[in-house]
Amino acid sequence: MSTLYHRIAEHYRGAIQAGALRSGDRFPSVRELMRRHEVSLSTALQACRRLEDDGLLEARARSGYFVRHPRRAALPPASEAAPRAIDAAAYVGISEHISGILARGQRHAVELNLALAVAPPAMYPAEALARAMQRRLRLAPQVLTTMTRRHGHPLLRAALARRALERGVAAAPEQIVVTQGCTEAMNLALRVVTQPGDTVAVESPTFYGLLQIVEALGLRAIELPTSPKTGLSLEALAFALDQRTAIRAVVVQPTLHNPLGCTMPDERKAELVALCAAHGVALIEDDIYGEMTAQPARPLKAWDQDGGVIHCNSLNKLLAPGLRLGWMLAGRWQARVEMLKYTQSRFPEELPQSVVAEYVDSPAYDRHRRRLAEQLRVHRDAYADLVAAHFPSGTRVTLPDGGLLLWLQLPDGASGDRLFAAALERGIKIAPGSMFSTGARFDGFVRLGVGRPPDDTLAAALRTLGTLV
Amino acid sequence: MSTLYHRIAEHYRGAIQAGALRSGDRFPSVRELMRRHEVSLSTALQACRRLEDDGLLEARARSGYFVRHPRRAALPPASEAAPRAIDAAAYVGISEHISGILARGQRHAVELNLALAVAPPAMYPAEALARAMQRRLRLAPQVLTTMTRRHGHPLLRAALARRALERGVAAAPEQIVVTQGCTEAMNLALRVVTQPGDTVAVESPTFYGLLQIVEALGLRAIELPTSPKTGLSLEALAFALDQRTAIRAVVVQPTLHNPLGCTMPDERKAELVALCAAHGVALIEDDIYGEMTAQPARPLKAWDQDGGVIHCNSLNKLLAPGLRLGWMLAGRWQARVEMLKYTQSRFPEELPQSVVAEYVDSPAYDRHRRRLAEQLRVHRDAYADLVAAHFPSGTRVTLPDGGLLLWLQLPDGASGDRLFAAALERGIKIAPGSMFSTGARFDGFVRLGVGRPPDDTLAAALRTLGTLV
Structure with a gap:
């Protein structure tokens, strides 16, 4: 090398x-x-x-x-996960736990929400999108009263296919299925490759939304150790795939993992795709943060040879959180995903799709993407500085190469759940680590969203959090 | 009386x-x-x-x-269904059959689509909605880039609650869950009261979309005889509920049933609600055509005493087919429906909701509703006249009191599937009866959508169809 x-x-x-x-x-x-x-x-x-x-x-x-x-020197990164015994847990109750946390957050008056994995409205091109939408409404108001078309607007499917190509994924526009956010795409992906009672492999920790889907679909899951640096442990996955347990699918967020923030190196991505292909196991990729690194990362789908990778994505975090525009490439399950999508919610409305298609196809998209990435880098740095200044020694943080999140490991003995509850009393909302796994394994962690621009209020809030720890 | x-x-x-x-x-x-x-x-x-x-x-x-x-005299109504043995069929393959028919329809160049259950774009208030949307975009463009809120826009939930009240349903705005069309509402309703492998009771014939959902969720179904005049046979349902088979839910379209067009008389609606309540069985109501009669009908939910009725609805057929705005009242399953909805697709986008809320709350809504009902009545009459003039003797038709559909019974020996295939060759699309049941029981039927205003092209098409029969 x-x-x-x-x-x-x-x-x-x-x-x-x-x-x-x-x-x-x-x-x-x-x-x-x-x-x-x-x-x-x-x-x-x-x-x-x-x-x-x-x-x-x-x-x-x-x-x-x-x-x-070189900020990383100031705070050591979150520690590597210890491997643990491999057994598939039925996800009964995790959804209640997560919903409970979400509901508690909603009942309290929150002045500062650091639990969000989204940037504030002003950091997205609202005016440009709104002007384009007004123009379309003047020209063709009947878009509001015309039945929606098969699996998405042709222009959006074409624009997304072109963007995917830039990231190494060759996909025909007709292969793109537009969904109600990445959430619906992930639901469809899991529904199409599993039956209730089946087992899937997920990262640990992983996005709580995935845990909820797993439970809602009646699946069991094996949580595999995942490194804050290099992502899913391929060694653990290979071991799990060799066990007798039939694993129907592997679900990963290979780029800017939520909550860890890690991105799998390209060679590990290639290895993961090959490993799943060799075992004939579906590989489901949540790529929602895939374009939020300084240079857009290559998705797993770029290494897919036999249609075994289901790629799920969204423009929610990157372009327009108010539009709920997701999409997916379902590989060899394309026909069945189309049928399930039709059965579950028909085809999405066309007006936002045509507006976003125009934007995605324009140079404004790349400009926005770069500007957002740079702003968020400044945010991440500032938040990490504040954590370093105000949190007690022993605190560790994983500072990702992009995206909206920091993952904090609290000093020994401190609990994310207790910090969540105490912070809520003071009008500050954070995401406790317990939401990101079935076990109590990540209770010593919290996730911070860095979308909100840093200012005195934020500094005071992080000081408060540091004191509470 | x-x-x-x-x-x-x-x-x-x-x-x-x-x-x-x-x-x-x-x-x-x-x-x-x-x-x-x-x-x-x-x-x-x-x-x-x-x-x-x-x-x-x-x-x-x-x-x-x-x-x-007095048109009904000219064509006798479709005949009553013969009762048949009650056994729950696993719905394996019906979705393939339906998808196959839908796909064949898509492959052919269709000049005249009589398979649609929707009116053409111009019959809905596109301009008024588009103007309101443009205004909102000017005033608050950031609606496009702001995260969506819990289970729908507060103004829409309030407006829908007021409309429901007019139809005899007392619901708080917070009880309304806004969905991606009625389809998503029906999915959530079935998911919340069943586990895969469970049995539900459905009407026969019934909307093919329901059959697809039943199959996709891995459910079994009992098809109950349903009268073209008075809807679901309560006698058959009572018999089925008394059998050993555990029926988890009864799914009905009590007003302007698709495809039959029948509306259950109020006293039978009340009886149905009481019957299900007595057996502790969930009653799922698809009310998508509920306001498309001359006088809006009372939904089953109006008789619900103990939260056992799940009411599913949409503004798709009535107001804006391009917006995919559905909603539901989940009764005693409200909390779990909210959790499932969040897990399945998060919260819907807000811009169309706020625009529709304003319209639904205005007098324009009632004016539109009445105008649409009257136009569709004229369409139904004209289509029925053309069928009477051009179809061979022995043809029967059920002429509903509202809505978008006619249900035709072909003369003995004629097949809906054959007519579908032959018509498609001539650029005409219809919905064959075989889509509306698992058995071949309705092969002698076809469903015609009457949204398209009658004209010479339509007259020629119905003449062609009559000749083909």
């Missing part, structure tokens, strides 16, 4: 770690790197991107690269 | 049948009836409404009542 770009990146990594280049310093331009090291444009760019991916550089629009504050 | 208004109605029924009053004649005004028979306003009105309900009079806006063409 010691390629030319790699050596150049290592050279500057050392310079940054030694303090020769300090936080905020302007990094040599790509042209300068080409000259200094006598390398091609492509090599110089790769070196910069490698450092950017590692969190040591940041790109600023029209100004080049700058050295980033 | 021989009340005063009843005797007056009988008097005029005789006059019409004897030809003393002929089709198109102006009927005595209410004031005139009061004078002639020395009765109160209320009695005179009741007599007129009785005759109107029986299809002998029609009300014209600002002109009073007129005698209607």
Whole structure:
């Protein structure tokens, strides 16, 4: 792996770690790197991107690269999960537990909601979308009174197929099924490959919404150890697949995992797809944060050879939380997913689809995506700084390469559930770790949403949380 | 039952049948009836409404009542179903059959689609809704980028609760769960009261969408005889409930049944609710056509005493087929339906809800409802005339008191499936009777949608269909 770009990146990594280049310093331009090291444009760019991916550089629009504050040194990352015995738990009650937490959050007057995995409305292109929608309504008001068409608006399916192609997924527009958010896509994916009573493998911790679906569909699940750095343990999965237990599907969030924030390295993604294909097991991918890294990550679907990967996605987190536009590529289960979707909720309304199709197909989409990613990076850094400043020693945090979430490990003996309850009394809502697994294994953790721009109120809230811990 | 208004109605029924009053004649005004028979306003009105309900009079806006063409005499109604042995069929394959028919319909170029149970876009208030939506987008564009709220927009839930109250259903706005069309509501209703493998009772014939849901959820169903005049046979249901078979739910479309068109008389609705309550069996009501009679019918939910009725509804057929706005009242299963809905697809988008809330709360809603009902009555009459003129003798038709559908019984030996295939070759799509039951019991039937305004093309198509039969 010691390629030319790699050596150049290592050279500057050392310079940054030694303090020769300090936080905020302007990094040599790509042209300068080409000259200094006598390398091609492509090599110089790769070196910069490698450092950017590692969190040591940041790109600023029209100004080049700058050295980033090496924040991770201040707070150690959340610890690796200890492997545990593999047995499929029937998910009876987890949904009640999660609903209970959600309901308690709703009963209290909340001044500051740090439990949300979404950015505030102003960080999305509301005006541009609204203007486009008004124009369509003037031109064709009958879109509101015309029956919706098969599995989505043709323009949106085409636009999404083009975007998928950029990320390494070759899909025909007709293969895209538009859904009511990623949630409906995940429901359909699980329904199409399982029967009630079947067992699926999930990450641990994992998004509570998945646990609720698993329970609601009457499934059993095996929770597999998942690293805050590299994601699902393939070793544990291989072991589980070799057991007698018939695993019908593996469900993962390979990019910017919720709540851990980790992204599987490409080689592990490829390995995961191959492993599931070899065992003939369906691989369900929740890619909702897949485009929220600095460079959009490749989804598992990009390595899919035989249609064994079901790719679920949404524009909810990235573009328009008010529109509930999700979509999926169902691989070899396409026909049956189409039938189930029709049976479950027919076809989605067309007006928002046509508006979003136009936007997704325009340069404004990439501009918005980059701006949002950069804003959220600033948020994550600021939140992590505040945690470092106000939480007691022993606190660990996983600072992801993108997205909306921080995963905090509290010092020994502190409980996420107790912090949740105490914070709620003070008008602050967080997501306790117990929501993300059936066991009590993550009670020492909490998830923070970083969508809200940092300000004095936030600083005061994190001080309060730190004191409560 | 021989009340005063009843005797007056009988008097005029005789006059019409004897030809003393002929089709198109102006009927005595209410004031005139009061004078002639020395009765109160209320009695005179009741007599007129009785005759109107029986299809002998029609009300014209600002002109009073007129005698209607007694069309039913020309075509005998579809025959009563023969009772059959009660056994729960596992619905394996019906969804494939239905999907197969739907797919064949999609592959062919269709010039005239008589399989739709929806009116064309121009018959709904597209412009008014579009203007309201444009206004909201100007005032509050961030509705597109704001997370959606718990189980629907508060204004829509309040507006729907007020409308339900007018129909005899007392419901708090918080009890209304907004869904992705009636289809999602029916899915949730069945999921909340059954486990896979359970048995439910359905009407026979019944809407094919219900059969698909039953199969997709892994349920078994007992099809109960259903009269084209009075709906579900309560005698058969009582018998089935007394058997050892555990029936978890009874699913009915009590008003303007699809495909039969029948509406259960109020006393039978009350009896059905009481019967299910006595047996502790959930009663699921699909009320999607409930407001499409001349006078909005009372839903089963109006008789519900103990929360045992789950009411499912939609604004899809009545107001805006492009918006997919459904809703439900889940009775004693409310909390669990809310949890399942959240798990299945989260909360619906708010912009269309706020626009529709405003419209439903305005006088425009009732004006639209009445106009649509009257237009569809004219359509039904015209379609039935064309069937009478062009179909061979032995054809029977059920002419409903409202809604979008005619149910045709073909002469002995003719097959709906064959007619479907032959018509498709000629660019005409109809819904064959075989879609509406697991058995081959309704192969001699077809369902016609009457949304499309009658014209020469339609006349030619019905002539073609008649020839094919």
